[in-house]
Amino acid sequence: MRKLILILILCLSSNLDLKAGGIGVGLSAIYNFQTESVGAGFRLNFKPDNRFRVIPQAAYYPGFNKVNEYYAGLALELTIFKIKKYDFYLLAHGGYNAWLNYESSGMEGAKYSNAVLEGGAGIVKNSGCWRPFLEYRYNGKWKETNLRLGIMYVFGCKNKGYGATNKRRRSAVSCPAYN
Amino acid sequence: MKRIIISLSIMIGLIWLISCSRERIEPTQQLNSYEPIDDYLDSKKQEEQEFEITEEGDSPIQGLQGTKIWIAKDLLMFPDSSDVDFPFTVKLVELYTAKDMIYYQLPTVERPKILETDGEIRVRVFKEDENGVVQELLLKPDRVFAIEMPTDSVREDMKVYYGYTLNNKPDWTADVSDVNGNSADLYFTENSNSYSAFIGKLGWINCGKPHLGFNGLTFTSETDELDNVGIFVYQPTYQTVSQAYALTSDNFEDSTFVKVIAMGINSDNELFYTYLGVELNSSGSIPITLESISDDQLTALLDSL
Numbered sequence: 001m002r003k004l005i006l007i008l009i010l011c012l013s014s015n016l017d018l019k020a021g022g023i024g025v026g027l028s029a030i031y032n033f034q035t036e037s038v039g040a041g042f043r044l045n046f047k048p049d050n051r052f053r054v055i056p057q058a059a060y061y062p063g064f065n066k067v068n069e070y071y072a073g074l075a076l077e078l079t080i081f082k083i084k085k086y087d088f089y090l091l092a093h094g095g096y097n098a099w100l101n102y103e104s105s106g107m108e109g110a111k112y113s114n115a116v117l118e119g120g121a122g123i124v125k126n127s128g129c130w131r132p133f134l135e136y137r138y139n140g141k142w143k144e145t146n147l148r149l150g151i152m153y154v155f156g157c158k159n160k161g162y163g164a165t166n167k168r169r170r171s172a173v174s175c176p177a178y179n
Numbered sequence: 180m181k182r183i184i185i186s187l188s189i190m191i192g193l194i195w196l197i198s199c200s201r202e203r204i205e206p207t208q209q210l211n212s213y214e215p216i217d218d219y220l221d222s223k224k225q226e227e228q229e230f231e232i233t234e235e236g237d238s239p240i241q242g243l244q245g246t247k248i249w250i251a252k253d254l255l256m257f258p259d260s261s262d263v264d265f266p267f268t269v270k271l272v273e274l275y276t277a278k279d280m281i282y283y284q285l286p287t288v289e290r291p292k293i294l295e296t297d298g299e300i301r302v303r304v305f306k307e308d309e310n311g312v313v314q315e316l317l318l319k320p321d322r323v324f325a326i327e328m329p330t331d332s333v334r335e336d337m338k339v340y341y342g343y344t345l346n347n348k349p350d351w352t353a354d355v356s357d358v359n360g361n362s363a364d365l366y367f368t369e370n371s372n373s374y375s376a377f378i379g380k381l382g383w384i385n386c387g388k389p390h391l392g393f394n395g396l397t398f399t400s401e402t403d404e405l406d407n408v409g410i411f412v413y414q415p416t417y418q419t420v421s422q423a424y425a426l427t428s429d430n431f432e433d434s435t436f437v438k439v440i441a442m443g444i445n446s447d448n449e450l451f452y453t454y455l456g457v458e459l460n461s462s463g464s465i466p467i468t469l470e471s472i473s474d475d476q477l478t479a480l481l482d483s484l
Contacts, residue, residue: 033199034199034200034201034203034204035201035203035204036204066203066204067203067204099203105203105204106205106206106207106208107202107203107205110203138198142200142202142203143198143199143200143202144199144200144203145199
């Protein structure tokens, strides 16, 4: 499964023009309130300036937690309103969950492979190359909530203070008068 | 902006309070475990009465609870069909109360029906053979013996049922194909305060009437392992005793009121119980939580059924 995710990321990455400002790469720290577990997340944000975004992502909760697991899936985000430099969005995430230490749980029906669906909301900075974000999610499968605090780097940013939304570009213009 | 923040906070808070679960990390609750209840119930069983018959006579054998038996040596034979002479021993068990039926773990059923009952008795006859071995005697072919079973209130159309074991569970049948059916009565004769009949087979006999129902109970517990717990359902109207097997009772008719009694004993010989009344309008699941009880208290509770 890990190999599949890596291949997916590499293929997607290799087919994108990283200079075009069309992709963000994010890392996040995650805390699950019910399992009291900490984890890390990774995501790719295609066209981060769009109101509607498709975001493949993965998360991993290491073995020192009460629940050792990883997730891989796809999130859909929709910005519902903006306030100055921040977008507020709703999200839905569906994916695969591998519960690595399920056997140590007393929960009836615990198993290794699971399908999960999450819903939530978040806030993200909508300009600049470095864009912090904060999300709160509810996992419908496990009935657990988690908070994600992360940072995303948007490729294609030209200068500090300018984001991929900067439409003021210099283009090569030839002056017919001088040709 | 303020309203949005407040709304989001309320939404987050509600999700947290209403829908969150820690089931994945909560430790498995240890259930209270129990030893098999059989030994305890056996220890409370009614003593089997013995009557040594030494000569011919007209008087019936009379049990402590009023059962009368007329049985002559000419009706009896050894398993090898040889004749029987005096003396021989008649052994009698009389179960006329729910408590005694529960102690004997002898439910009143003709599966899948329940039996309305006015008593269960067991009649056996023994004699030492010429080799000094005590053997259980049989009735000769086509021979029957007479019994009379007492009652406080005569019920109509009570049939003669014979006890047998099916799949390791006690059961009753009115089928006379396995008994001396030519002469045996199918129904008890109703007297003023008793029933009488000619019986075609030695062993367990039930004075009963069948009823077919569709409402059964299943039993669950979040605190106790029920595998070794004795669970009985008593219906006062029919005086029916049902025993739960695999945590499931027999089926009763609609709108039936039943009493559930569950008994457990732990490895320290401490007794536990649950007792409750249930109005049966459909099949249902009954949660059980056992509480501590003394032997005297449990005996008194069963007496009160």
